[in-house]
Amino acid sequence: MPKPVPPPRRRASAVRTSTPRSGGAGRKSGSPAKREIGNPRNLLDRILDTPHLAHVVPRLPPEVLHRVIQSCGLEDCGELVTLATPGQLASVLDLDLWRAAQPGRDEQFDADRFGVWLEVLMESGAGVAAQTLAKMDVDLVIAALAQHARVFDAAAASPSLSVDDEDVTEVRSLNEGIDSEVGGYRIVATRTDSWDAIVAVLNVLAEDHHAYFHRVMGGCRRLSNVGFEVDGLDDLLTDRAQVMFDLAFHRERRREQQGYVMPDQARAFLEMSRQLPLGPASAPAGNPVARAYFRAIEWTTPPPENSGSRRLTAASSAVPRPEVVTDAVAGVVDLLVEAGVLPKPPRALLGGSQDGAPRLARIQTLLQSAFISEPAAYAMRNQELAYLANTIVAGCSIQARPFTAQEASDAAVAICNLGLENWPPHWRDARAREMPDDFLVDHDLVSVFQVGWKILYDRVAMYAAEQLIRILTRLRHDDREIQSGLVALRIAMTRSWKAGTPWHAREALDVVAILDMPAWAALLGLIDECPVIHGGVAASRGSGTRTVSASAFEFISENSQIASVRTFMQSLPDTLRG
Secondary structure (H helix, E strand, O other), X not given: XXXXXOXXXXXXXXXXXXOOOOOOOOOOOOOHHHHHHHOHHHHHHHHHOOOOHHHHHHHOOHHHHHHHHHHHOHHHOHHHHHOOOHHHHHHHHHHHOEEXXXXXXXXXXXXXXXXXXXXXXXXXXXXXXXXXXXXXXXXXHHHHHOOOEEEEEOOOOOOOOOOOOHHHHHHHHOHHHOEEEXXXXXXXXXXXXXXXXXXXXXXXXXXXXXXXXXXXXXXXXHXXXXXXXXXXXXXXXXXXXXXXXXXHHHHHHXXXXXXXXXXXXXXXXXXHHHXXXXXXXXXXXXXXXXXXXXXXXOOOOOOOOXXXXXXXXXXXXXXXXXXXXXXXXHHHHHHHHHOOOOOOOOOOOOOOOOOOOOOOHHHHHHHHHHHHHOHHHHHHHHHHHHHHHHHHHHHOOEOOEOOOHHHHHHHHHHHHHHHHHOOOHHHOOOOOOOOOOOHHHHOOHHHHHHHHHHHHHHHHHHHHHHHHHHHXXXXXXXXXXXXXXXXXXXXXXXXXXXXXXXXHHHHHHXXXXXXXXXXXXXXXXXXXXXXXXXXXXXXXXXXXXXXXXXXXXXXXXXXXXXXXXXXXXXXXXXXXXX
């Protein structure tokens, strides 16, 4: 397996620099053997049959382990989870317990998912579940359990207490008496899902992990307090809200140190890039969001060889040779690549794929030159592409869904190629009429991407939206319902276009599908956060194709594609009139 230039710590969700395909068409299903491996149950069986599994799992990157959980289902991955190290487990939970309501939005903690984790762990036995739980960050466990139950001292919940006691009233009023006594505490359910697993694992924690148990229960008891004194400080967060805020804050700090791009930072970078001024005589200073990211990242320190899970000794009486474990880890990774769970190993940017080279010729050539003349600069350009791909994943959507890792990598390189084509001549050395071959030795790809992103926004998304508004102003249809939909689309698109976010009117575009399906698909691709050339652009121009796949699109990497967008928009009035 080829070894890429080692990047600094960064978002490791398989978004790695590689030369993308020129288009984003859907993948073929592959050979029967590959499809068999890709079956989640067969894939998991193959992984579980790996020799020295107890030594292999602790060597897997947390992101790889999370991909396995996503592909095979958490419910079937209990054995793998219990073999994970505390560090792995913390990183996997950072990935798996947080959900965004929409692509590019901030992620929120998912308490129900935490309950599923407990149920899965319990399938390996209450003792194993308690041992695994005790590996987790205590603040995370407190915050999660506090969303499933209220905790009180057993004595405070005793029936012998006064009926005026606030705790007694609270306990009796919750969930119709669904409660239990564990280790001197009374726990009362606030949601019933995963309740049996919670009670069972807490009982074992109380017996086998006494100190950890009391830290958890003490924290939950504090969060079970009822209300505040009336003291005028009504704007303070509740204890529960404060704990969730702190939990999210510390998670973000951990992820930033690992090189992850936070959604709010990604959105800020992309929005600033849309507003990049191309007119000044000199290029603007580097983007502050990107500068802060590269200042914060640190190089990854690999875990020591003996940092395995607590079950290693019990699971294997003889420690295998390091090279045997290394080969087994490589075998698991190769299996996941073959099954499509992980992307293929990153290809050298300067090599390029056969179908992608013509469209990406400019960036390929300049990276080739940087690699030859200044390998350190070439390595930095790779790191910048990784940052850009991760920014796209964290802060943007495509077709109203999240980017895949490969799509984000493809998009980053394509947009940089577009930026190179449109790099303002007055930003270059006055003595150079053409872009020099060593351009990427002295210029970063973050700035190049910003130029390409600005061009995409102005000349594709905003242009297409403006032209559509003009077309709708003059377009009339005999069907009253369709005409009403066209008017509604014009109003919604005008409002969103004036706000600078025309993609917010995507839903109103449905009326165009009634008139011409390929044109509708093409407009959805063009008027998007990340505009793309959909197959509908060609299909609506009389190619004879009337059905196009949702995945039949390509990222815009050169001005000739933007020219095709203008041709499409000019022909659109005739297309919609039929």
